[in-house]
Amino acid sequence: MFRFLVKRLALFAIALAVVSVVIFAALRILPGDVASVMAGVNAPPGRVQELRSQLGLDRSYPRQYLDWVGGVVKGDLGTSILTGRSITDLVGLRAQVTLPLILCGLAVALAIGLPLGCAAALAVRPALRSLAHMAAIVAGAVPALWSGLLLILLFSKGQGLIGILPSQGFPVDGWGRPGPAFASLVLPALSVGIIVAAGITRYTRSLLDDVLSSGRVDLSMASGMTRTRAALTTGLRTVSPQLVSVVGLTLAEMVTGVMVSENLFGLPGLGTMLVTDVGDRDLVAVQSELLLLAAFFLTIGLIVDTVHRLIDPRLRDRSRGEVA
Known part of the structure; x- marks a missing residue:
């Protein structure tokens, strides 16, 4: 059972990492850039540039991704541009x-x-x-x-x-x-x-x-x-x-x-x-919310696999045979 949990947790982490890359890339291939979409069609260039700097979009894509994922790992989902509140607090409420x-x-x-x-x-x-x-x-x-x-x-x-x-x-x-x-x-x-x-x-x-x-x-x-x-x-x-x-x-x-x-x-x-x-085009919040939604689906799959293994003796017997 221990080996099963370790393997499933590893697959969970890999799947979540792949999903995070897909979400990050999908929001970066929108027409224009994220700052232009969030600022709106008629926003002045100065506002777009200010927003790019505020969101860290003037950095390289790998740096942006690592900053975002690093914050998520620490429990920091970012700050909403519209409300200025912590996305983590909003999600908790x-x-x-x-x-x-x-x-x-x-x-x-x-x-x-x-x-x-x-x-x-x-x-x-x-x-x-x-x-x-x-x-x-x-x-x-x-x-x-x-x-x-x-x-x-x-x-x-x-x-x-x-x-x-x-x-x-x-x-x-x-x-x-x-x-x-x-x-x-x-x-x-x-x-x-x-x-x-x-x-x-x-x-x-x-x-x-x-x-x-x-x-x-x-x-x-x-x-x-x-x-x-x-x-x-x-x-x-x-x-x-x-x-x-x-x-x-x-x-x-x-x-x-x-x-x-x-x-x-x-x-x-x-x-x-x-x-x-x-x-409202608050794509910073959308990015973290989609990742949480994906993590929820993956967690359900992990729980189902674990409960399935616990209540089905045939799966436990098969795993013992593989270990032997």
Whole structure:
């Protein structure tokens, strides 16, 4: 296990370094240069030159890259040109909205997707299986924007049919008021979680169908278990490695939906920050935000691989054989 972690961490570092080079190069091949893009079309030449000097763009590309990466390693993501605030501080404040929103969305997806997938696999009547399959397809095809708007029309205070939840903004004092803070995340989490739950439902049903037809559940039933209990114990335990991979992929996919939801519901999260900085041409901030987004995806992959290895004895046995 130790060798596996060392190898995965090395691959993580290499992949993140490659991504950082790609991000750095992509922002430097824009038409003109970064200072011209950030200053705007009608900016005087003096302002462009001042901005180039302020951002260190008058240095060589290798020096610029090393300065940026060196700051990131030390926890310094740079300073926003528009606000003059530390990007690290801004990311820390907005992560308090985005990360809980992702976790809430994942909780909604698992709470809906796993039971429905199991129910669809265990359904005896073909009509029920077809209905569950159709519902998962329809829910998965709905864009996050549409699902969010529908939830606003149904449950938002002031304009919804059942006005019980806020649909815009986040408390100024953040999680200092846990109740209002959590309430402001309910509708965004539902808008993302329902869509992701559709995919988890389909995967769970498909994986359990394979197990139910493989004979493993029959052996458990022969020992005295009911079909439902055998499927929910032996079946889910057998497919748990594949489900972990599916949850990891859906968690990465959820980031896109979260960005849409944050802008729709007016939440001051990382998605809103990235969209705002792109629109305002604050490319110094965009550069670091894209790197953090890439690091998030790579971290999810690392966690999924590690958990997969821990719960699947076949992988551990194979690694022992390779060591031997």
